[in-house]
Amino acid sequence: MLGAALPAWSADVIGSTPDKPSYVAGDGFPAEMSVNWSSGQPELRVLFDCLDDVQHGHSLISAAAQGDVREGIHRFFTPEAGRPSSAPLWHSVAWRPPSRLVHKTYFGLYEWPEDERYAAVDEAMARLGMAAAWENARARVENADGKREIEFFAVDLAGEADARVKIYYRNHGADLAEVNRIASTALRHDTGSALAAYRTLAGSRADAGDAALSCLAFRSGVDGADECTTYLRLSDLAADDQEAVDRTAALLAGEGVDPARFRALAASLAPGALEDSRGLLELVSYRASGRRGDITTYFRLPVFETSAARRLSPVDLA
Template sequence: MSLSPFTQRPILGRAMGEYLIDIWTTACETLGLAAEQWQPPTQELQRLLPDWADDQIQAAPRETSYVADDGFPAELSANWSGAHPELRMLFDCLSDVPHRAGVTDPRSSLWSGSSLFTSISRLFRQPVAAPLWHSMAWRAPNPPAHKVYFGLYGWPLARRGAVVDRAMQLVGLGRAWEHARHRIENGARYGSREIEFVGLDIGDSAVARVKIYYRHQGVDVAEMNRVASVALHHDEGRALAAYRMLTGGRDDAGDAPLTCLAFRSGYQQAVEATTYLRMPSLTTCEQESVERTSALMESEGVPAQRFVALTEAFSPRRSDGGRGVLELVSHRARRSGDVTTYFRFPTFSQPAALPVASAQRA
């Protein structure tokens, strides 16, 4: 019998969207957010979920996703900087992409209203189209913000580079991207890396903000710090200390760590860098992952109690030391306390075959 990791109730037969809204509301309630604040963004999230939200959860997914190892198409994350945490629900659109949606579909109207999205999305939607992911982020008392991600993991490496080059030229960020790519690829001494995602902020602003994600193999924390250092706002000393807290003092960065470089209009280099470490590859159990993450947060002046409460709400401590749901922890060395925790929810007892390139995943 499949059980929800945070309610310990059977989930077979539940609608996928209902399950995700349960996860979202559990997070809001656990963090002590006022219902009058979180109910409007919850309703917006319900409207934005793809058609697969109506599918019932079965033993295996009808259509598998690259988001999680079992093919479940969504994750929830929390950023702990600032007075209030920012909650984010990320979901794979799967086959429910915007050009197939009706004109009244809220996702279609949201994306078509973004000049950045419309200017470069065609580059990623040509056959074979890149999978499209959507993220709704909400930090009280602000309105929700939206991002989309094009997954390039199924494309040949040469095509990824060529399309990203073209996209960055179209939005006026070609010079900054050339600077970053040259330093990353020509300065590498070991390991391998590949472009895996391109992310866009969705809105009506004329100021472009594009994020490019690298996945690494066979690297250590020094190499992760070298890649992050191509960004304008990166404190190498503080970043390395943060990475070592998460790895337990190891040099090894674990399985398939990630680097996100953020580019903004008006800058001739990447502005910010975020490093993601995959905690199950660095620890023996979830309790150890939580302890290391809590120590990092406290060292940067962020009380860890809410993070611990959220983790326990999603994944009650098990006597067998099971890994639970905490998958990734990211750190951005620009301002203190910029730590994000990523939760994935094992849902399917019989995962379908993962998409192309997933065999390389941790």
Template sequence: MLRSLLPPWAHERIGPAPAPPSYVADDGFPAEMSVNWSGAHPELRVLFDSLGHDVVWPGDSVFHTRRLDHVRETFTPRAGRPSPAPLWHSIAWRPPAGLIHKTYFGLYSWPHAHREAAVAEAMARLGLAEAWARTRRRVETVEGDREIEFFAVDLTEDAQARVKIYYRNHGAGLAEVERVAAVALHHDSGRARAAYQTLAGEGAGAGEAALSCLAFRSGVDRAAESTTYLRLPALAPDDGEAVERTAALLHEQGVDPGRFRTLAAAVAPEPLSRSKGVLELVSFRAAGRPGDVTTYFRFPVFDRPPPAPFRPSISDDHR
């Protein structure tokens, strides 16, 4: 399916450098693979940067939902933004259920005032302005340095479809990311703290650029759920240790870690004890479903990292 959607990727050879580079992975490769381990069957996901290409889903009339139509223009120069927001897409599949599609708007290159204005407008268009305002006020009571980085929508009209807003935390400790997560309505702080500590090891820091995702659903007056993403290369010396900490978390959550270990070893280009960054992120959501752990794999494809994208600091907007 992915090959049929992206003709340039299907037919162009991957060279020694990205052209153009993507922000998905540190080396500029425009895709990652992840697996959510909750439930009887894992959910496989592929996230990719469209790199400026239009993506037409099979059965587009089904997946091209009103929700996406409501907000798409909000993230373009037609709405006063400095540039079109890069589009990332995700396909998620948990057999025997059908595919789920998601779209992500990358806000990371804009000044912060533009990010906040776009998110506020999009949430208003979706009827979630009050929920966002209440949630944002709660987040702003948490001390620390963070910025809005992504806005995402589930491409379905299902009542449980989510709108997600991602914060990147700078220099945060585990206690700080827990306080951000706790602004959500459904969140078990005790479970979350224990999970973060298992991943972080003996330290109290959340590592470099931990992410906080707040998920909104229709009919809920603030963020319904939260997911915290810890960047394992900043917390563990190598992929071997990162995998073992993640396996311990899965075991604590009642999930047999055997399939995860097998997958990690299969996708790493060398023994896990000699690699770092293949297991890039591990996320945990403490919202009632057991074993809600997702592992994110990024593949070292290019010889050297691309130039970093422009990323204004929070001080640029005098916040």
């Protein structure tokens, strides 16, 4: 199923350096693997950058949306709608057995000026019937302290009533209290459990680390952001992958999830001893909206030599 979804680059031989570095991973590799640990049964996710094969990505959107209003949403992120360029397109597949495969698409807005990002999001949210919810959430977020920017717009490609539309903010110089305030703009958010989770992941630090992300999720019929997921960058907050894994395992255990499978997965993906690597477990996210153990671990696989490609940022790509 994954093979059918992958873009044309999946047939290329991997060399020592990426032909076209992707923003997905620090070494430029265009894919990541993540696992959500809630509900007693892990959900496996594989996310990949479509790179130059954007048309294939748009075809996936249309096929997966199956006539839903989301089917034509990609047009708002192309020059066809007046944008300065086509937004980088990422696609993911997620599977929690025995449920069916779920498709998700992410539009990268980081290459555009800020006003173009908002114009695209405003038009897309209006098309989806969520303009009022977005206006409400945006006002609450942008009245909060700190500096942040919209970086991604994402959609769940499904017709179900609980299918989400997601808007990702990248925070700059935020502390844990600030990312908790952003998350609390969502209608469903437990500030106490969220702050405790962030502190477990951050260790002795009070800051949220480099470029923490806040993802606001919107659903039809909800007058605002329904929930918020906070992503902390463990490659910055922890000294090495062993420390990152240990902190995440402690968080999982505290949420009632046996961390044994997570530890086994991390060890199997590491190129050597976990204490000798950093950035394999790049991000850990936590969502405090009523479901225990709603933790996702994001693995960036060490494919290229780190000297071969530097970490990209919105400033580099602007």
